[in-house]
Amino acid sequence: MEQSDQLIIDTAQRIFADHCSADVVNSAENGHYPETLWQALKEAGLLLVWVPEESGGVGGSMGLGLSLIRQSARYALPVPLAEALVANWLLAQAGLANADQTRGFALALETLPRLENGQLHGVVEGVAFAAQVSQLVVPCMQAGQLTMALVAVDACELSLQQSLAGEPRHIVNLNGVQPLTSAAVDSGFSIELARGVAALVRAHQIAGAMERIVTLTINYVQERNQFGRALSRFQAIQHSVADIAGESALANAAVEQAARTVSQPHCALNDALMAIATAKSVAGEAAGKVTQLAHQAHGAMGFSHEYTLQQYSRRVWCWREEFGSEFYWNQWLGQQIAEQVGASDGGSAWASIARAF
Amino acid sequence: MQNINFNFPAPVVDSSVEALRLEVRGFLADERRKGTFQPGPDCWCAGIDTEFTRKLGQKGWIGVTWPKEYGGRELTALHRYVITEELLVAGAPVHAHWIADRQSGPLILQSGTQAMKEGILPRIAAGTCYFALGLSEPGAGSDLAAVKTRAVPTEGGWRITGTKLWSSGAQVCEYMTVLARTSKVDEKHRHAGLTQFLVRLDAPGVTVRGIRDMSGVEHFNETNFDNVFVPEDAVLGAVGDGWKQITGELAMERSGPERFLSTFVALERAFSRMAAARENTHQQAVLGRLAARIRALRSMSLGVATLLQNGESPDVEAAIVKDIGTRFEQEIIEKLREFWPIMMAQGQGDELQHLLSESLLRQPSFTLRGGTNEILKGIIARGLGLR
Numbered sequence: 001m002e003q004s005d006q007l008i009i010d011t012a013q014r015i016f017a018d019h020c021s022a023d024v025v026n027s028a029e030n031g032h033y034p035e036t037l038w039q040a041l042k043e044a045g046l047l048l049v050w051v052p053e054e055s056g057g058v059g060g061s062m063g064l065g066l067s068l069i070r071q072s073a074r075y076a077l078p079v080p081l082a083e084a085l086v087a088n089w090l091l092a093q094a095g096l097a098n099a100d101q102t103r104g105f106a107l108a109l110e111t112l113p114r115l116e117n118g119q120l121h122g123v124v125e126g127v128a129f130a131a132q133v134s135q136l137v138v139p140c141m142q143a144g145q146l147t148m149a150l151v152a153v154d155a156c157e158l159s160l161q162q163s164l165a166g167e168p169r170h171i172v173n174l175n176g177v178q179p180l181t182s183a184a185v186d187s188g189f190s191i192e193l194a195r196g197v198a199a200l201v202r203a204h205q206i207a208g209a210m211e212r213i214v215t216l217t218i219n220y221v222q223e224r225n226q227f228g229r230a231l232s233r234f235q236a237i238q239h240s241v242a243d244i245a246g247e248s249a250l251a252n253a254a255v256e257q258a259a260r261t262v263s264q265p266h267c268a269l270n271d272a273l274m275a276i277a278t279a280k281s282v283a284g285e286a287a288g289k290v291t292q293l294a295h296q297a298h299g300a301m302g303f304s305h306e307y308t309l310q311q312y313s314r315r316v317w318c319w320r321e322e323f324g325s326e327f328y329w330n331q332w333l334g335q336q337i338a339e340q341v342g343a344s345d346g347g348s349a350w351a352s353i354a355r356a357f
Numbered sequence: 358m359q360n361i362n363f364n365f366p367a368p369v370v371d372s373s374v375e376a377l378r379l380e381v382r383g384f385l386a387d388e389r390r391k392g393t394f395q396p397g398p399d400c401w402c403a404g405i406d407t408e409f410t411r412k413l414g415q416k417g418w419i420g421v422t423w424p425k426e427y428g429g430r431e432l433t434a435l436h437r438y439v440i441t442e443e444l445l446v447a448g449a450p451v452h453a454h455w456i457a458d459r460q461s462g463p464l465i466l467q468s469g470t471q472a473m474k475e476g477i478l479p480r481i482a483a484g485t486c487y488f489a490l491g492l493s494e495p496g497a498g499s500d501l502a503a504v505k506t507r508a509v510p511t512e513g514g515w516r517i518t519g520t521k522l523w524s525s526g527a528q529v530c531e532y533m534t535v536l537a538r539t540s541k542v543d544e545k546h547r548h549a550g551l552t553q554f555l556v557r558l559d560a561p562g563v564t565v566r567g568i569r570d571m572s573g574v575e576h577f578n579e580t581n582f583d584n585v586f587v588p589e590d591a592v593l594g595a596v597g598d599g600w601k602q603i604t605g606e607l608a609m610e611r612s613g614p615e616r617f618l619s620t621f622v623a624l625e626r627a628f629s630r631m632a633a634a635r636e637n638t639h640q641q642a643v644l645g646r647l648a649a650r651i652r653a654l655r656s657m658s659l660g661v662a663t664l665l666q667n668g669e670s671p672d673v674e675a676a677i678v679k680d681i682g683t684r685f686e687q688e689i690i691e692k693l694r695e696f697w698p699i700m701m702a703q704g705q706g707d708e709l710q711h712l713l714s715e716s717l718l719r720q721p722s723f724t725l726r727g728g729t730n731e732i733l734k735g736i737i738a739r740g741l742g743l744r
Contacts, residue, residue, distance in 0.1 A: 249363035249657065253657035257652070348625060
């Protein structure tokens with residue numbers, strides 16, 4: 001990692017440690033939006049990591065942004081840092097990048113909204129933190145072209161839903177909304193990559209949250225005594241914690257590999273998506289295994305709202321479903337590999353697997 | 358709060374690595390066409406073909422990281438990695454040289470005498486000199502420090518007495534590295550007083566008896582040492598260094614691609630069948646998941662190789678690769694059963710069925726050899742500060 005990148009990560013780390021305690025996370029769920037934390041992130045320029053330098057942003061790499069997002073998940077960050085990064089990245093794909101506002105994004109999983117005669121048509125579900133930002137970036141179709149539209153949140157009709165983690169997810173009705181601005185994306189950019197990067201962001205969040213779950217579990221089993229000794233002295237518990245750490249490590253390896261792949265200049269779309277599919281599949285599956293074992297090791301304490309484990313387990317349960325669960329990406333990957341195997345004489349599954357470093 | 362984060366750095370890939378991969382892949386495809394070998398699962402343990410190993414030696418693909426003066430090519434660990442993974446996914450019969458290339462050669466480089474380096478390493482690299490590991494015994498499996506084989510000093514050398522068990526490939530090997538007790542057990546320091554010796558398997562007093570495994574292959578052995586004389590310079594490193602040497606090799610031994618690719622040949626055939634058949638989304642999801650986990654395991658394994666290359670000691674990470682990887686090799690077979698039931702020995706002429714049945718019969722060993730998964734979890738737990 002470059003020195004300037006490390007500086008940004010260290011700055012973020014300080015802000016998370018100072019302003020994102022377990023109490024702040026719980027209060028956010030109870031409706032007290034953590035303005036101090038949000039302001040600190042804004043003032044440090046962290047929302048602008050994926051805004052190009054010439055547009056007044058940081059111009060950070062994909063890898064830097066994903067590291068930042070993974071780190072934020074180690075604190076169960078209850079504000080839309082990840083969403084702001086992705087929103088600005090989407091805008092940059094259409095040459096609309098700027099550093100003016102805080103934004104989220106409304107990315108439809110199937111049919112994209114249409115932009116016709118200056119008005120949007122469509123409804124996007126599961127939009128994270130829409131009411132906490134002033135603008136939304138909406139990937140849409142205009143005259144058969146993939147387009148980024150920027151809309152004011154005030155102009156949209158929002159219905160509030162809550163995620164499993166008590167975080168806001170909105171249904172955003174865009175019918176009749178006139179965008180503030182819009183532009184077609186650069187050639188070479190595709191909606192598949194947009195959805196892929198959103199999935200990869202969630203995979204990094206899962207990986208980061210699981211790292212915290214590993215740490216919480218290790219500390220708990222060392223402190224908690226039963227039958228006259230620490231839980232960590234029981235071999236059954238040791239093996240269980242080893243499994244948690246292993247699944248977490250495997251997810252780390254997958255998300256790091258995918259981050260490297262998408263960071264490569266001129267990375268082929270298929271290579272990027274295969275790495276992303278791997279990351280979301282492995283992280284999503286690990287989320288189930290890790291939370292099950294971690295809750296088992298924590299006993300009733302981990303089931304209580306007061307103890308922090310729930311902030312992480314509820315988040316990974318939500319994130320593993322968003323932008324394609326492991327089941328979705330498994331099927332996608334299986335189909336892709338089968339197509340590559342069938343496409344050429346002597347094509348092999350191995351050849352597609354071994355392309356990744 | 359103590360934070361434990363595992364990170365897996367990117368390997369440094371240059372064009373020579375991929376060129377080498379294509380060369381190895383092309384060679385294996387040619388050999389397959391010529392019918393030189395039949396692909397098999399678990400080929401690094403069950404596939405012994407000294408003629409094939411000699412060909413690999415002629416190509417210069419054994420001992421590639423070693424110094425040129427000892428028959429190596431001074432290539433990187435990543436070059437070796439690519440050669441080994443291509444051999445594994447092809448199901449090529451590579452057991453004859455596997456242990457010498459992976460373990461015994463590096464051990465000799467580190468702890469052997471000059472005569473060993475000059476006399477043995479070039480022959481390993483040529484594919485003509487093979488090694489077996491003399492570690493487990495009838496009374497010492499997971500508890501390796503319980504070995505009873507003794508080495509007693511005598512004039513000009515040592516006399517070794519004892520029995521080694523489960524040594525793969527000993528029937529074709531010229532040498533065994535034998536772990537023996539050279540001083541009495543100190544119950545407080547059970548790992549002290551152990552020494553590794555280089556023993557010729559044709560020495561007087563050595564008998565090798567093949568043991569058939571449940572799959573019908575006779576690849577492992579019981580080797581008996583009856584007062585076998587070895588010269589002074591057969592000691593590897595210093596007397597008493599045995600445990601340190603064995604644990605020093607573990608990260609390398611445990612993190613390689615053979616810890617998750619032993620049954621890949623079957624999965625490759627399954628993908629071909631799926632590509633040829635009508636689209637079945639459930640099957641795509643099941644096979645796609647297996648591919649995702651292989652990709653992740655491979656990233657983790659390459660990350661450990663890179664950590665090793667950087668001079669770090671990723672023992673915990675390596676134990677994780679082996680624990681998850683070996684269970685996964687077994688899981689591949691269980692998942693493929695859903696679409697291709699496994700009943701008949703030899704698969705009755707169908708290649709996928711053959712690979713599946715051979716894999717199923719061989720898979721109990723995957724989570725045992727080189728440290729059981731229970732031992733591995735203990736190592737991971739220790740690394741996490743739990744014991």
